Amino acid sequence: MKTTEMALLVQDAVLLPDGRIEVRIASPSQLSMIANVFKGQYPLAFAAAKAHSPLPCYVTATQCDIIDFNQLEDDSLSIVLEGRQRVKILSAAQQRNQIWIARTLPCANWRNEPIAxxxxxxxxxxxxxxxxxxxxxxxxxxxxxxxxxxxxxxxxxxxxxxxxxxxxxxxxxxxxxxxxxxxxxxxxxxxx
Missing domain, CATH: 1.10.4060 (LON domain-like fold)
Known part of the structure; x- marks a missing residue:
């Protein structure tokens, strides 16, 4: 399987495939990361924050798309993310601009099945x-x-x-x- 470098958005939340979450982006480094995602430099992965760890998050993450955004009254940015594909973070490094870039490997999403x-x-x-x-x-x-x-x-x-x-x-x-x-x-x- 092929690994992919992704920009890593870490929050105290979980986003899974087909799920949606609204996130406030306020720091200059996060705004820069979102700009790089929009420019197509990196896909975006959303991961749950993890304290006391070499990585800033758990190794299970979700590749996601930005499906909507709005500027808030305080000039921060609100984005709506939609989960696409589960990924495993193999490694991550923080760049000088404080953005985390992760090397990821796709994982199988759960298959759809009827509730009975x-x-x-x-x-x-x-x-x-x-x-x-x-x-x-x-x-x-x-x-x-x-x-x-x-x-x-x-x-x-x-x-x-x-x-x-x-x-x-x-x-x-x-x-x-x-x-x-x-x-x-x-x-x-x-x-x-």
Whole structure:
């Protein structure tokens, strides 16, 4: 498999394939990085921040596209990212301008599969979550509540968990452990 150099955007969040997130870009180095991505110098990878590590982030990241942007009142930039492809960070180096460039290797995305049986509650709960969080729902032109992979990845993005725990689930070969985890969470919440 071929490795690719990517500009690395590190945040305290997780973005997975087909997911969307709005990020505020304020520092001159981040603005420069986004300009380089727009110029086609590098693809962009989004990774969850990791403290006390030689790398600024976890090794599991997601290649993403910038699908929208707006200038905010304080002159910072708001960008909307959409995850495309999971990648593994093999190495990363910080340039003089503070931008991190990572050497990445593509990883298999989870395959789409239908939600069935007791797992349909996970989809219904995500739909309710989006109803009470319309800003998050507004990032999507359409939802895929019938797809177990799409639903489980959206749950991983929004659940209030440590990133290291989310990434243990992300690194599984499919969405099944995540589906079981979210189902148990919902059952324990209903029983409380």
């Amino acid at each position: 049986g007791e797992f349909e509650i996970i989809s219904a709960a995500l739909e309710q979550f989006y109803e009470v969080n319309p800003d998050l729902l507004g990032l999507y032109s359409q939802t895929h509540l019938e797809d177990a992979t799409w639903v489980s990845q959206r749950w991983l993005e929004v659940l209030p968990m440590y990133n290291k725990d989310k990434l243990i689930l992300v690194e599984q070969p499919n969405c099944h452990k995540t589906m079981n985890f979210v189902l148990q969470l919902l059952k324990s919440h209903v029983g409380a």
